[in-house]
Amino acid sequence: MGVLKMATRDIWRRKARTFLVIIAFGFSIAILIAIPAATQAYSSSVETTIGNQASAYQGLIGNIATEITVGPPQENFGGMSFGSSFGGRGFIDENIAENIASIPGVDAVVPEFQSFSSLSSAENQGYQGFRNFMTITGIPLNSSADENYGIQPSTIVSGRTLNENDNSCILLGSDLAENYFNVTVGQSVNIDNYSFLVVGIFDAGNRMANRQAYVSLDDAQMMFDQPGKVSQILVFADSVGDVDNIVNAIDSTYGDSVSVTTQSNLLQTIPGFFQGVEENVSSRVAQMNSIAGQEILIAIVAGGLIVCLTMIYTVRERTKEIGILKALGFTNRNITSQFMLEGAIIGLVGGLVGCLIGSFGAPLLSSILLPNASLPTGFSGGFIMSSQSTAQIVMPSMALILFGLGVAVLLGVVGSLYPSWWASRKRPAEALKYE
Amino acid sequence: MSEYVLEAKNLTKIYEAGENRVAALSDVNIQVERGEFVSIMGPSGSGKTTLLTMLGCFDKPTSGQVIIDGLDTTAMREAGLPKIRAEKVGFIFQAFNLIPTLTALENVELPMERGKIPKGKRKGRALKLLESVGLEDKADRKPSRLSAGEQQRVAIARALANSPAIILADEPTGNLDSRTGREIIQLLRKLRREEGSTIILVTHDKQLASLSDRMLSLGDGKLLKKANNT
Numbered sequence: 001m002g003v004l005k006m007a008t009r010d011i012w013r014r015k016a017r018t019f020l021v022i023i024a025f026g027f028s029i030a031i032l033i034a035i036p037a038a039t040q041a042y043s044s045s046v047e048t049t050i051g052n053q054a055s056a057y058q059g060l061i062g063n064i065a066t067e068i069t070v071g072p073p074q075e076n077f078g079g080m081s082f083g084s085s086f087g088g089r090g091f092i093d094e095n096i097a098e099n100i101a102s103i104p105g106v107d108a109v110v111p112e113f114q115s116f117s118s119l120s121s122a123e124n125q126g127y128q129g130f131r132n133f134m135t136i137t138g139i140p141l142n143s144s145a146d147e148n149y150g151i152q153p154s155t156i157v158s159g160r161t162l163n164e165n166d167n168s169c170i171l172l173g174s175d176l177a178e179n180y181f182n183v184t185v186g187q188s189v190n191i192d193n194y195s196f197l198v199v200g201i202f203d204a205g206n207r208m209a210n211r212q213a214y215v216s217l218d219d220a221q222m223m224f225d226q227p228g229k230v231s232q233i234l235v236f237a238d239s240v241g242d243v244d245n246i247v248n249a250i251d252s253t254y255g256d257s258v259s260v261t262t263q264s265n266l267l268q269t270i271p272g273f274f275q276g277v278e279e280n281v282s283s284r285v286a287q288m289n290s291i292a293g294q295e296i297l298i299a300i301v302a303g304g305l306i307v308c309l310t311m312i313y314t315v316r317e318r319t320k321e322i323g324i325l326k327a328l329g330f331t332n333r334n335i336t337s338q339f340m341l342e343g344a345i346i347g348l349v350g351g352l353v354g355c356l357i358g359s360f361g362a363p364l365l366s367s368i369l370l371p372n373a374s375l376p377t378g379f380s381g382g383f384i385m386s387s388q389s390t391a392q393i394v395m396p397s398m399a400l401i402l403f404g405l406g407v408a409v410l411l412g413v414v415g416s417l418y419p420s421w422w423a424s425r426k427r428p429a430e431a432l433k434y435e
Numbered sequence: 436m437s438e439y440v441l442e443a444k445n446l447t448k449i450y451e452a453g454e455n456r457v458a459a460l461s462d463v464n465i466q467v468e469r470g471e472f473v474s475i476m477g478p479s480g481s482g483k484t485t486l487l488t489m490l491g492c493f494d495k496p497t498s499g500q501v502i503i504d505g506l507d508t509t510a511m512r513e514a515g516l517p518k519i520r521a522e523k524v525g526f527i528f529q530a531f532n533l534i535p536t537l538t539a540l541e542n543v544e545l546p547m548e549r550g551k552i553p554k555g556k557r558k559g560r561a562l563k564l565l566e567s568v569g570l571e572d573k574a575d576r577k578p579s580r581l582s583a584g585e586q587q588r589v590a591i592a593r594a595l596a597n598s599p600a601i602i603l604a605d606e607p608t609g610n611l612d613s614r615t616g617r618e619i620i621q622l623l624r625k626l627r628r629e630e631g632s633t634i635i636l637v638t639h640d641k642q643l644a645s646l647s648d649r650m651l652s653l654g655d656g657k658l659l660k661k662a663n664n665t
Contacts, residue, residue, distance in 0.1 A: 003548070146604035324532045327493060328593075329521020329549035331514075428520075429494040432532070 003334065007341040010314070011349075021310045022350045025408070026056060028303030029354025030361055031369065033404040035292045035299075037358075037396040038366030044286060046281050054274060061404055066107070068148075068246060069261045070100065070236040092258055093230035094217075100235055103249045106146035106243030111230040113138035113220040115194055119180060123328075133214040134176055136191070138220020141166055152202075152214055159185035159200030167216050170196035174203045175210035194223050273428060288370060295369055300411065307343050307415025315423040322423050323431025332424035339414050341419035347412020351405040362394045439468040439502075440633050441601050443489065443561060446499035448485055448656075459485040460496070460656045467601070467635060472627055474636040474644035477653035483637045484605055486635045486653065491603045491634065502599040521549035525594030525632075527604040531586040533578040537665050538567060539589045540574040543596055550597030552658045564592035567629065568622060584615035595630060608643060620646050 011018050068332070072090045097111040116133045139151055140162045146152055150160040152171060162171050171191060172181065177198065181189045188195050196215065204210055221227050235250075237243045247260050322335055358365070396404075446463040452628050460482045467473050468631050477483050485588075488494045489501055492508045500509045503523045508516065520526075525546075533542045543561040552560060568588040579587050587607060596601050604623065608616030620643050622638075627634055636647060644650050652659040 005535065005541065006536055013536055153626040193579040245515075320532070321534060324534065326517070327491070327520060327526050327532075329517045329519075329597075389658075427494060429488040432493070432528070 001007075003338045007321065007345060010318070011342055011345055014388055017310075018346075019297050019348065021306060022353055025074065025303055025306045025346065025350030025411075026357055027301045028306065028352050028411075029404050029408045030357035031299040031365060032296055032303070032407060033355065033358030033400055034365035035295050035369060037312055038394045039285075039289055039292045040234070040397075040400075041394045042370075043078050043241050043285055046285065050281065051275060052272070052390045055276070056253040057273070058077070064263045065240050066237040066243060068237065068243060069264055070096065070235060070250060071231065071259050071261070073256055073259055081114075084400035087363075091226055091231055092122025092233070094221075094230045096258065097196050097233045099253065100246075100250060105238050105301035106235060106244055107238045108148065108236040110145045110149070110151055110234040110236075111140060111217065112151075112232050112434035113217055113224070113226065113229070114231045115220070115224050117223075132179075134173075134191075136220055136223070137212060137214050138217040139214060145236060151234070154206050155203050155205070156200050157203045159198065162214055162216065163199075166199060167219055168196055169195075169199045169215070171214040172198055172204060173199045173212045173381030175207050176213060177201045182396065192223055194219070196205060197266050204286070278382060292370060300407070303411045304415045307346055307350075307412050308418060310346065311339060311343050311416040311419035312422075314342065315419045318425070319426060319431050322426055323428050323433075325425070326431060335424040336362055336420040339423055340416050343412040343416025343420070344409050344410070347409040347415075348405070350412070354408060355401045355404055358396055362396055366394050388394050438468065439466045440471075440504055441498070441635070442502040443486075443490065444500040444502070446486070446489055447487060447497050448494075449497045456605065458523065458656050463499070463653075463656075463658050465651065467660070469600075469631060469633055470627065470631055472624065472634045472636070472651065473651060474638060474647035474648045474649045475653055476637075476639060476644050477643065477659075478626065480654045482656040483639075483653055485656075487603050487605050487635070487637050490601070491526055492519050517549065519544060522551060522597055523600045524594070525597070525599040525602040527587070527590050527594045527602065527607045529606040529609040531578070531583070531590045531610070533577055533586055533589055538575050538577055539581065539585075539592075540569060541591055542578070543592045544635040546593060546596040547593070551604045552597065561592070561596065563593055565589070567626065568592045584618065585609055587611060587615075588622065589621055591619070591626065592611075595626060595632065598630065599632070601633045601635060606638055607636070608638065608640065613628060616640070616643065 052159055070092070072092050091113075094111050097109045100106060100111040114135065114137045117136055118133050139146070139162070141162055146161075157174060159171075162169060170188070170191075172183070176181055181198075183189055183198050185198050185200060187198055189198060190196075191213075196219075202210075204212070215223075217230070221229060233245060235244055247262060250258065250260050325335055325338075443463055443465040446460055446465075449457065449458050451457075456609075463482075463486060465473075470571065471514070475483055475486065485494075488538040489496050490503075492501065496509060500507055502508070503519065508519055511519070513532075533539075534545065540558070540561050543564055544557050547557040547560070562571060562574060565574050568591055570585060570588055570592070573581060573585065579624065580587070581589065587610075591607075602623075607623075608619050611619060620632065621636055623636070626632060634643070635645075638644050
């Protein structure tokens with residue numbers, strides 16, 4: 001009881017010194033808390049970002065990979081079916097689509113008619129086109145696949161996409177609308193003597209893509225005089241696993257009269273992509289952890305030294321008091337425990353201060369001590385694109401704070417081991433002479 | 436058990452500093468009876484304080500024996516000495532040597548942690564001791580708020596805390612004016628009567644020494660003569 005009283009009162013005997021020691025020690029503990037909090041936040045944020053990126057990428061690839069294209073036989077399929085619109089070749093029967101739709105595992109079937117129309121020079125005065133033709137794609141207007149698989153362009157700049165019953169209507173690429181036809185939504189355009197009402201204008205991002213137009217499948221077949229024919233059928237499987245079965249079923253029914261292409265090879269690129277990302281990420285995490293480890297070590301050593309030096313000073317100052325205690329019959333162990341208790345109290349109070357500084361100052365401390373730990377927001381070519389600072393999300397967990405407090409008390413005890421031992425070894429007569 | 440409460444037999448202490456050997460005490464023999472008040476006189480450097488640290492088991496003699504209450508302390512291991520110091524010896528220092536962070540009461544209670552007095556009775560005994568040195572109303576004061584004489588009285592109460600077999604007082608009046616000094620010695624005499632303590636007083640003040648039962652003189656580490664005062 002007396003020993004505990006003496007220990008606590010001795011600590012407060014020199015208030016200014018104790019205050020400074022506790023603040024300094026507190027900062028060591030705060031660093032001890034803030035750094036792991038920052039590395040934890042960083043690692044988990046990187047994992048989340050990778051996860052999000054992976055599922056987004058997989059979703060994207062998954063969509064493409066479930067796509068099967070059924071077109072005219074390979075030998076008749078000239079390049080981009082460029083000749084088809086003129087030669088009348090390169091088409092397959094539209095009713096193939098209905099048959100394919102009944103194959104198990106097929107989610108949607110979209111027959112498309114795609115051809116080219118030349119743009120007459122009389123109508124395009126001053127129009128400096130890449131080629132004097134436009135691509136016209138005929139699509140079924142009642143297809144639910146449009147919603148799921150994005151058959152029509154989604155980047156509408158004015159108007160809307162084609163709806164059911166939109167016969168004699170057209171969705172125009174912005175290049176055609178602005179530079180060639182010079183029309184807006186609601187006006188009409190004339191193509192190969194067919195008149196279409198412009199219901200929407202889209203911007204697909206580049207000039208070639210913006211020289212396309214979408215009309216109904218019926219209109220396209222009529223325009224190019226190919227009733228019941230389509231240039232390709234897009235088949236969407238329920239899942240990637242269904243693709244092979246569907247392809248086999250189409251092959252067995254139609255053999256060489258059609259060509260079938262899939263995108264399954266795209267899937268093989270996924271592991272490579274993410275391996276790159278993960279290697280990059282793990283090397284950055286490892287680098288950061290090594291810096292963090294060094295800083296934590298320095299914080300621990302500094303904290304221990306602060307306590308040790310303080311206690312050495314205290315013991316020297318109180319050598320005479322140690323002599324008195326020994327003269328009164330206190331044992332070496334009594335004296336050692338008194339000074340270790342003092343060290344532990346400094347550790348505890350300093351630890352509490354450190355937890356406080358660490359809890360509120362962790363974002364600032366970590367941004368100073370781990371400037372590289374800014375959080376990744378995405379990946380490009382396997383490299384982390386980072387911009388967000390860790391500061392916003394670094395918050396030490398309760399477990400981490402308790403750990404910091406434990407280390408603080410331990411450091412207080414360990415730091416006062418040597419000074420306490422030194423104090424207890426003084427002979428009473430010798431200690432009493434000490435002034 | 437020996438009839439003497441304290442015996443020093445052929446006590447010798449030699450300090451070695453390089454080639455030099457200084458005999459601080461040589462062949463000192465003392466016997467003190469229970470309840471006796473003995474004073475030891477001598478000039479500075481005569482070995483008075485050295486003798487007292489040997490008798491109080493603060494230091495080991497080079498040779499010879501110190502027997503307290505029948506126990507040969509010189510034959511004991513170092514680990515056994517704190518118990519002797521706590522239970523058998525009360526020490527009064529010239530510089531009072533109170534613990535500055537503790538109150539008068541706590542200072543008196545402090546040695547009881549190492550003694551035989553049960554926890555529940557410590558405070559009561561400490562208060563009673565403070566009362567007997569006339570400081571019951573200042574029990575809650577820290578040493579810095581007590582006069583020199585009051586501090587020494589607290590130190591005396593502390594020395595009596597565990598009812599030790601012997602009380603060793605090392606120039607207890609050295610830091611006090613002569614009137615206060617005399618009061619302190621009178622207090623020691625009173626307490627000896629009340630508590631039945633045995634007191635060994637070291638002083639260079641002949642007047643104070645004359646208040647004791649018996650005076651011993653120390654010179655150059657040797658006991659010069661014995662003189663019965665009564």
